[in-house]
Amino acid sequence: MSKHWFWWALSMACVIWYSTIAIYVAIKGASDIRNMLARLGKDRKPEES
Amino acid sequence: MTNFNWLLDGSIVGVYLLATMIAGLMVRKYVGNVEDFLVAGREMDVYLGIASLAATEFGIVTCMYTAQNGYEKGFAGSTPGILMALAMAGVGLTGFVIKPLRDSGVITIPELLEQRFGGRIRWAAGVVIVLGGLLNMGVFLRTGGQFLVLVAGLDVRYLEIMMTVLLIGVSVYTILGGMLSVLVTDFLQFVVMSVGLILVTILILMNVGWEKLVTTVETQYGAGGFNPFVNSTMGWQYVLFNLMLNLASVLTWQTIIARVLAAKDTRTGRKVYTRTSFFFVCRFLIPGIWGIAALATLGPVANTLEAMPTFLATAVPAGLMGILIAAMLAADMSTDSSYMLTWCSVIYNDILAPLRKQPWSQRKGLFWNRTIIALIGIFLLLYGLWYPLKGDLWTYLGVTGTIYLASISVLLIACCYWRRANSWGAAASIIVSAIIPVSYLVMEQVPATAALAKSIGPYYSGIATYLLSGAAMLVGSLIKPASHVERIPANV
Numbered sequence: 001m002s003k004h005w006f007w008w009a010l011s012m013a014c015v016i017w018y019s020t021i022a023i024y025v026a027i028k029g030a031s032d033i034r035n036m037l038a039r040l041g042k043d044r045k046p047e048e049s
Numbered sequence: 050m051t052n053f054n055w056l057l058d059g060s061i062v063g064v065y066l067l068a069t070m071i072a073g074l075m076v077r078k079y080v081g082n083v084e085d086f087l088v089a090g091r092e093m094d095v096y097l098g099i100a101s102l103a104a105t106e107f108g109i110v111t112c113m114y115t116a117q118n119g120y121e122k123g124f125a126g127s128t129p130g131i132l133m134a135l136a137m138a139g140v141g142l143t144g145f146v147i148k149p150l151r152d153s154g155v156i157t158i159p160e161l162l163e164q165r166f167g168g169r170i171r172w173a174a175g176v177v178i179v180l181g182g183l184l185n186m187g188v189f190l191r192t193g194g195q196f197l198v199l200v201a202g203l204d205v206r207y208l209e210i211m212m213t214v215l216l217i218g219v220s221v222y223t224i225l226g227g228m229l230s231v232l233v234t235d236f237l238q239f240v241v242m243s244v245g246l247i248l249v250t251i252l253i254l255m256n257v258g259w260e261k262l263v264t265t266v267e268t269q270y271g272a273g274g275f276n277p278f279v280n281s282t283m284g285w286q287y288v289l290f291n292l293m294l295n296l297a298s299v300l301t302w303q304t305i306i307a308r309v310l311a312a313k314d315t316r317t318g319r320k321v322y323t324r325t326s327f328f329f330v331c332r333f334l335i336p337g338i339w340g341i342a343a344l345a346t347l348g349p350v351a352n353t354l355e356a357m358p359t360f361l362a363t364a365v366p367a368g369l370m371g372i373l374i375a376a377m378l379a380a381d382m383s384t385d386s387s388y389m390l391t392w393c394s395v396i397y398n399d400i401l402a403p404l405r406k407q408p409w410s411q412r413k414g415l416f417w418n419r420t421i422i423a424l425i426g427i428f429l430l431l432y433g434l435w436y437p438l439k440g441d442l443w444t445y446l447g448v449t450g451t452i453y454l455a456s457i458s459v460l461l462i463a464c465c466y467w468r469r470a471n472s473w474g475a476a477a478s479i480i481v482s483a484i485i486p487v488s489y490l491v492m493e494q495v496p497a498t499a500a501l502a503k504s505i506g507p508y509y510s511g512i513a514t515y516l517l518s519g520a521a522m523l524v525g526s527l528i529k530p531a532s533h534v535e536r537i538p539a540n541v
Contacts, residue, residue, distance in 0.1 A: 004263055004275055007124040010131075011259075011338060014331040015250055021099075021328075022243035028096035029236045036092045040079045040229070 051202030053374070054367035058201075061371030062378065065241055066218070069382065072237050073222025073230040083414040086227030087156055087394045088311040093232060098321035100239035101232050101387070102308045103328045107242065108384030109193035109377050112336045116357035119340025123266035123274025125283060126340070130333025132288070133295040134326045141322030144315070146300045149465045151315040158301060158461060159399035165464045166475040168403055173479055174457060175399030178303060179392055181453025183425070185446060186388045187433040190216060193381040199358035200365075201374060213430060215378070216385065220426040223386045224419045228311060231386045238379035245376020248369060249361070250335050256364065257342045265345040286508040293515045294450070297458035304391045385429075393421040451511055455518040456482035463522050474526030482518040485510065 080086050093101070118126030140147055155161045159178065163171035194208040203211070222230045266274035273280030277288055299305060299322075309318035336357065343350075343360035350356045365373050397418050402408065409417065456479045463470035463478075489510040492502035502510075 004124070007263075007275060008259065010127075010330065011254075011334060013327075014334050015247065015254075017327055018243065018331045018335070019247050022240065022247065025096050025100050025103075026240045026243075029100045029239070032094040032097035033233055033236060036089070036094065036097065036232075037076065037079060039092050040085065040090050 051200065051362040051370075052365060052367050053201040053362075053370050057367050058371030058374060061368075062375050065375040065378065069234050069237055069379070070218060070222060073226055073234045073386075076229045076233050077222075077225040079229050080225075080227055080415070082411040083397075083418065084156070085229065086415055086418055087390070087398070088307070089228040089232055091311060092313055093308070093311040093317070094313060095317050095320045095324065097232055097236060098308050098312055098317065099325050099328075101235035101383075102305065102321060102325050103332075104235040104239040104242060104380065104383035105304050105308075105387040106329075106384075107332050107380050108189060109196045109381045110189045110384075111332060112339075112377065112380065113192055113196055113354055113357065115333045115336040116340035116343070117354050118333070119337030120344050120353050120356050121340075122277075122280060122282060123270045123341060124334075124337065125270075125274055125277040125280050127330070127333040127337045128277040128283070128288060129291045129295060130330045130337075132292050133299065133329040133333075136292070136296040136299045137322050137326035137329055140296075140299050141319045141324075141326060144319050146461055146465055147306070147309050147318060147322065148315050150306065150461070151309050151312065151318045156310060157395050157398045158303065158306060158457060159395065162460055162464055162475070163403075165470065166460070166472045170460070170472050170475045170479075171399055172403055173476070174460060175395050177453055177456060177479060177483070178395050179400065181449050182303060182388070182392045182395075183428065184449040185453075186385075186392070187429065188446070189381070189385065189388070190429055190433040193377075195355070196358045196377060197374065199355055200362050200370070200377075202362060215382065216426055216429060219382050219385045220389065220423060223389050224422050227418065228307075228390060231383075231390055232311070234386060235383045238383040241372075241379040242376045242383075245372045245379075246331075246335055249365060249373055249376075250338060252365065252369065253338060253342045257345055261345050262338065262341045266341060269344065284508075286506070286512065290508040290511040293512065294454065297454035297515070298450075301454060301457040301461055303395060304387050307387070307391050307394070389422050389425045389429075392425060393418055396421050451486045451514050452483050455486075455514045459515075459518045459522050463526070467526075469526050470522060471526045471529050473529040474522040474524070477521035477525030478518045481521040482514055485514040485517060 079090075084090055115126070115130070118129075120126075139145070150158070150161060153161050153164070157175070157178075159171040159174040162174050190212050191208075194212040197203065197211065198205055198208050222234060226233075270280065273283070277283040278285055280287075308321055312318035312321060339357050339361065342364070343356040346360055346364070347356055350359070361373065397414070401417065401421075408414075459478045459482070460475050463474065489502060489505070489507070492498040492505075
């Protein structure tokens with residue numbers, strides 16, 4: 001571990017960062033989708049012919 | 050032999066596929082015009098952008114090659130991921146190129162290039178982007194199928210049928226919902242993909258163990274397994290080539306740029322870049338660890354590309370196997386849908402639309418976009434699935450990618466930051482960046498020049514393409530008479 005600390009630290013950072021960000025993005029992303037669809041629903045115009 | 054259980058794992062995969070199709074189809078009613086279809090009405094916010102970008106840029110093909118890098122090069126094989134993360138963070142923090150690009154309000158890169166270099170360069174850039182992108186994407190489907198067949202232990206005869214059904218499903222929601230469906234399904238796919246990637250990595254670290262991974266790399270590759278500069282198959286030229294390649298990808302790869310263009314403003318686009326940057330380390334290192342674990346467990350194998358899925362087939366228990374396959378399907382579907390939509394946007398916006406004197410109505414525009422996506426789907430089936438590719442896949446991907454990336458990155462940087470840049474320089478750059486990689490590939494195949502091509506190597510050839518493409522822009526622009534220089538629009 002101490003000999004190749006860089007790769008150990010980077011690997012652990014990947015697992016921890018990715019786990020954290022996945023949960024955070026899952027929560028905030030769902031909110032982004034709701035807001036995006038609400039804005040599009042409000043502004044939506046009928047398709048031009 | 051595999052741990053795949055049809056009842057348990059098959060149900061998990063089935064539920065995931067059903068949920069994706071429902072989510073993708075539900076948002077189609079929000080598509081009112083071409084801008085909604087291609088850039089989601091420019092309403093995308095930061096976290097949706099992060100999920101979409103991460104899901105798009107991680108397909109099964111990515112997982113296979115990054116795991117192969119880990120298997121063949123050890124931890125040093127993750128170097129391209131670190132370089133891409135640095136490029137992504139740097140561009141996001143400074144706004145280099147992406148700020149003027151988003152500020153201009155264009156839908157595609159060639160549309161911006163037209164403002165500086167004229168309609169012909171826009172059209173030529175569109176052709177180069179589509180050719181490079183589609184030829185690159187042409188191999189995704191088969192590689193994805195290979196992974197699924199090996200991991201699930203399916204009969205290889207079903208590969209074509211399985212991937213055809215998957216592509217039809219992806220095409221249906223992409224055709225109906227465009228970028229809106231892509232974003233919503235990307236989000237779902239990001240969640241499923243992340244759960245699978247994290248759980249399998251933790252399982253490998255617990256079962257194989259960190260010490261065994263390190264010992265295996267030390268035994269097989271020595272110091273070169275940890276340091277790319279002393280690795281006999283890498284060296285400084287590998288690092289420099291990958292730095293150029295990744296910076297060019299971050300600036301110009303249309304599927305990445307599409308997230309900046311769909312962002313609700315420039316600040317959001319830059320945040321998406323900055324906050325997604327570390328994902329690109331994970332994108333290489335996590336499958337890299339899987340590849341090293343395959344090396345530690347299986348030992349040397351004839352086909353290094355298949356080592357990782359062969360290892361996972363028995364290392365992952367039932368239940369988790371369903372999550373892994375759903376995760377990989379998610380990765381592949383998000384990549385396929387985004388790529389189909391992206392190349393469609395360039396074909397429609399930069400190749401077909403400029404040929405018309407009168408613009409299409411919104412209804413006809415939507416019709417043509419949907420038709421183009423369907424045609425891209427057919428192309429993928431014919432080219433990538435039913436027609437097996439011959440030769441070295443990695444060289445193929447490198448060549449097709451560099452043809453596009455070298456010229457378009459030079460054109461885009463010059464367009465945004467060099468007032469003297471003009472159409473002569475742009476044309477010269479496009480020609481040079483196409484000639485060098487194709488010549489290298491031809492030299493490799495011709496017996497009389499094969500030895501010379503081998504002594505040059507793909508990395509020096511790649512570096513030369515980027516440098517000479519930039520030089521061509523410089524020389525071409527400077528020799529054009531001043532009276533011919535194009536007017537620079539106010540928003541560039």
